[in-house]
Structures are given as C-alpha cells and as structure tokens.
Amino acid sequence: MSMDLLPILTEQIQSGEAMAERFGVTRVAVWKQIQRLQNEGYPVVSEKPKGYRLLPGTPTPAALQAHLKGSFGQQYHYFGTVASTQDVARQLADAGAPHGTVVLAEKQTQGRGRRGKVWSTPLGSGLYFTVVLKPQLALSELSLLPLMAGVAVREACGVGLLKWPNDLITEKGKMAGLLLEADVRGEEVHHVLLGIGINVVPEGLPEGAVGLGSHVRKVSRVELLARLLESLETWLGMTELAVLSAWRKYNGTLGRKVRVQTPRGLLEGLAVDLDARGLWIEHQDTRICITAGDVSLVEPVGRQHHAEG
Incomplete structure (x- = not known):
C-alpha cells in the first residue's frame, strides 16, 4: 500500500503506531x-x-478547504520547498490554470521580492504564496492591481500601513510585501502572477506564541490565508474610486517625505497624492508622478499621516 502521511497529519498528535497500523x-x-x-x-x-x-x-489543502468562502484557492498547490512559487505558478498559468489558482510553499530557495531582492522564508513563520490572476482589465488599468492587492492584504491582516508601491509596514518594519508579474500578449493581459509574502510570527516570541508582524496576537496562518484570498477576490471587483479611497485610508506614505530610487536617479520630496498612474510627490515646487521605483520613508512610521487636499 502506498503511504502519503501529509493528508492525514493534523495539529493533534498521532502515534506512529496508529499510522503504521492504518497503512x-x-x-x-x-x-x-x-x-x-x-x-x-x-x-x-x-x-x-x-x-x-x-x-x-x-495551511494544508484540507485545512484551507475548511475555511474557504470564495473561488480563490479552490485550485491549491501546497509544497514544502520550491525554488519560487512565482516560477511554479507561471508554469501552471501557461498550462491553463484558472483564475484564483494558488501556489504556496513553506520554504522558497529562490524566493524574491521587487527588483530581484531575496525574500526570507523561515519555516512556519509566514505565508509565502502566488495567486494566478486572469483579470478582465485593459492594459491601462493594470496599474490598479497592486493597489487592489495592497488593500486586500491590509484588510485581511487588520493592522499596518501601506507603503507605495507594494509593502505593508508597521513601526517595527516590513510585515508584508507584494510582487506582480504580468504576462502581456499584444494588447491583452494573458495572466498576472501576484506573489505575496507575510511575516506572520515575529522574531523573539516564546515557543507556541503567535503574532502578526510586530503585533502579538493570536492568528492562524491557514485562517489568515483564507481571509486574504476572500478579501483579494472581493477587491479585484471593486471600482477605481473605491480602491483609491481605501488605499488612502490605510496609507503610510502620503503626507510623508520620501526618497525614490528611479531609473533616472534618486529623488526626494513630499508624497502628496496617489492615483492609477502612480505616486505624486512634490519636489522643488513641482509635482512629479512616479510610476515605478523603490520608495523609502525619510521619517519613521508612527501615527498615520494624510495628505492635504
């Protein structure tokens, strides 16, 4: 008889003798x-x-299925270790994987963030996964996706502030990051790979304690994953106005001085607004729209700031 123990393992202890007898x-x-x-x-x-x-x-398949409330995650691929969930998801998308397919790994040997940055994946202390998206969006609307995803992550987590373009932060640092890779063919978006990494259990907690980012409170990884997938599916159907309004509500960027590393060099100014085109900063009495770049906050995150006007 073939033996696959993973589907029968749970959080409850099972003896080796009982499993041996079962198989x-x-x-x-x-x-x-x-x-x-x-x-x-x-x-x-x-x-x-x-x-x-x-x-x-x-977040085993059986555990996730018990918590799902939408279509996202119904197609779910769970791994112990992969090079990158983005790479696995890309292969699945090319093979016709449906909208909302999820690839999650406990460990990634080549996990990466924006601009090739390495994303650390300590075992059992986070959620690292990719969602295959096949949105009905025009190319001009593609820039809304990271904003939608950011709002979905913030609402699912319940804490933190959004740092443009793709981070959820607290006063103690980065709690979650997003990575979007679009496969554009001609004038059509064939699919988008949305990579999400969330630090669920902060360092320094005693064994058995759980937390979310720097906020120590009870949270289950599988419940958070299900909640996030439901939130993401909801926000992908929202209007541009609703998305921008929610992003501004949760933002930790607007009203702060920022440094932006752009292809043309380093730019510093006051972040004053955000729309589907990008982040608007005020630099030497001129408003400039940043469509891409790595943003760092000049001042630390404390209370939430809001831009005027």
Missing part, C-alpha cells in the same frame, strides 16, 4: 516518511514518544 506498514516506515516530509520543508513536529503533528495553523 499496514512498520513504525520505522512511518518514521522514514516523517523524516522525508521534514526534509522537504513541511512543518511536521516529532514529539517522542507521543507521535507526530503539524505546527498550529499549517
């Missing part, structure tokens, strides 16, 4: 399969002599 194998065979899962990156905990369990909130 008609030896306890040694079970132990070897547990080791294989651990080596592949799955958050399986061994508690001798009691048995084996998953870390609380592990």
